[in-house]
Structure formats: C-alpha cells, structure tokens
Amino acid sequence: MHVLKKQLIAASLPLMVMFAMPAHASQCDFTPDKEGFDFSFTAFGAPDKSYVVSGNRFTKYEVASESGKLLNATIDIDASSLDTSHDLSNGMGGEWPDSIPPVRNENVVKNLFMNFVDPGTIQAKIVEIKDGELSLDVTMNGETRTVPMSYEVVDGKLQAKGSLDILDFNASEAFKKFEAVCTTIWHKGKTWSTVDLTFTVPVEEAGC
Structure with a gap:
C-alpha cells in the first residue's frame, strides 16, 4: 500500500506543479494600433544634467509589422527630420x-546624424517582450545594439522607457563633432552621450 501511495503521489506531481504555476507565466500578445504610435527622446547638457531637452521627435518615420503584432515590429527613421x-x-x-x-x-x-556611416538613418526592432520588459534592437552608424526598456500598460496604452548611449554605436568621432558645437554654446561645458527613450502605442492584449 505504501509503495502504491508513493507511486500515485509521484504521478500527480507534474499536475500539481502545473496548477501551482502563476497565471502571469503565459506570454502577453500585443496587437498595436500604429496610428496611435508616438515616441520621443530626452537629451542632457551640463555636468549635473540640469539642462534637459525633452520631447525631441522625428517627423519622418515608417512603422511596420508583418504579423500585425508588437513583437518584431520595426521603425525606420529619417534622422534629418x-x-x-x-x-x-x-x-x-x-x-x-x-x-x-x-x-x-x-x-x-x-554634426551628429549626418556623420554616421549611413547618414541620417536609424532603425529599431522589438525583438523580445516579457514580464514588463522588452528588448529593442537599435541600428545606427552601422552598429546594432540591444536597448532594454521597461513597459507598463495603462488604460489600453503600452508605455515603454529606456536609455541608450550614442558612444555604444561606434560613434565617438561623430559625437566629438557634435560635442564641439553644443558643449561650448549650449550645454554649460558638458554634453551627455546618453539619451532617454520613450514610446507609447495603443494595444489589444491577449494571453496576459
């Protein structure tokens, strides 16, 4: 009897584990409304970052998704805009x-974007979404880097935030030219190569 009882317990363990798993273990599936898409970045000057220039945008860009989903969606940006x-x-x-x-x-x-090896061109692609975080592959100056972003969905809108360092894109020479102009005239002796990124988009959620 004891052997049979042990066998029954062992057989039931996988089911017990499955039902004990938290509901959020499933992967959210987001379908975005690209017409409501908005994005911007914030740049900084001054040694203490007290000079803040927020809400910077590009007026010419193209958002696409072959599957219609947020995962693997792309944006091609004309940085001259x-x-x-x-x-x-x-x-x-x-x-x-x-x-x-x-x-x-x-x-x-x-002084910056037009000195890239692919002048004035920036691309980004959402390559992973999980548990309040997403990974954004950004390509500029011929280099691709993964930018981690946190996100939350509020009132049907996905809001994502992250930051990148322009120098991570092999852009030190381009940044020096930009820095030479802006540091002296605008930025109180310091221009920061890091920028904060944000984007928002209305989404329909499934499987969350």
Missing part, C-alpha cells in the same frame, strides 16, 4: 526664443 521644438527651456530658468529650435535641429543633424 529632427524636431526639438517641444522643450524651449534654456537650462538657466528661462526659455529660448522660437528661433532656436531650427538652429538646434541643424546642429544635431549636421
């Missing part, structure tokens, strides 16, 4: 006049 007009803070408690963003746009495009 940079628009930095959202944030006019001058880092000194005041605001820049409206004439400044076009100058700032040109400085970034001409």
Whole structure:
C-alpha cells in the first residue's frame, strides 16, 4: 500500500506543479494600433544634467509589422527630420526664443546624424517582450545594439522607457563633432552621450 501511495503521489506531481504555476507565466500578445504610435527622446547638457531637452521627435518615420503584432515590429527613421521644438527651456530658468529650435535641429543633424556611416538613418526592432520588459534592437552608424526598456500598460496604452548611449554605436568621432558645437554654446561645458527613450502605442492584449 505504501509503495502504491508513493507511486500515485509521484504521478500527480507534474499536475500539481502545473496548477501551482502563476497565471502571469503565459506570454502577453500585443496587437498595436500604429496610428496611435508616438515616441520621443530626452537629451542632457551640463555636468549635473540640469539642462534637459525633452520631447525631441522625428517627423519622418515608417512603422511596420508583418504579423500585425508588437513583437518584431520595426521603425525606420529619417534622422534629418529632427524636431526639438517641444522643450524651449534654456537650462538657466528661462526659455529660448522660437528661433532656436531650427538652429538646434541643424546642429544635431549636421554634426551628429549626418556623420554616421549611413547618414541620417536609424532603425529599431522589438525583438523580445516579457514580464514588463522588452528588448529593442537599435541600428545606427552601422552598429546594432540591444536597448532594454521597461513597459507598463495603462488604460489600453503600452508605455515603454529606456536609455541608450550614442558612444555604444561606434560613434565617438561623430559625437566629438557634435560635442564641439553644443558643449561650448549650449550645454554649460558638458554634453551627455546618453539619451532617454520613450514610446507609447495603443494595444489589444491577449494571453496576459
């Protein structure tokens, strides 16, 4: 009898483990509404990062997904379409006049993006999504790096945040040219190569 009891317990263990697994072990499947897609980045100047330029965008880009899902969705960006007009803070408690963003746009495009080996081109692809984190493969200056991003879904919108370092993309020479212009004129002696990324997109969830 004891042997039979042990055999029954052993046979039931896989089922016990399966039913004990948390519900969130399944992988979320997100179907995005690309018409509601929005993204931006924040750049920093000054030794203490007190000069913050937020809400920077590109006006020309193409979002695509062969499967219609968020996983493996891509974005191709024309970096020459940079628009930095959202944030006019001058880092000194005041605001820049409206004439400044076009100058700032040109400085970034001409001295950074157009000095890439593939001038003015940035691509990104979502290669993994799991438990509040996703992996974004970013390609620029001929280099691809994986950028980890955290995300949450609030009121039907997936909101993702992460950061990247431009120097990780073999872009030290391009960044030096950009830094030479911006550090002296704009950034109080320090231009940061790290930028914060955000994107939001309405999604339909399944399997969560």
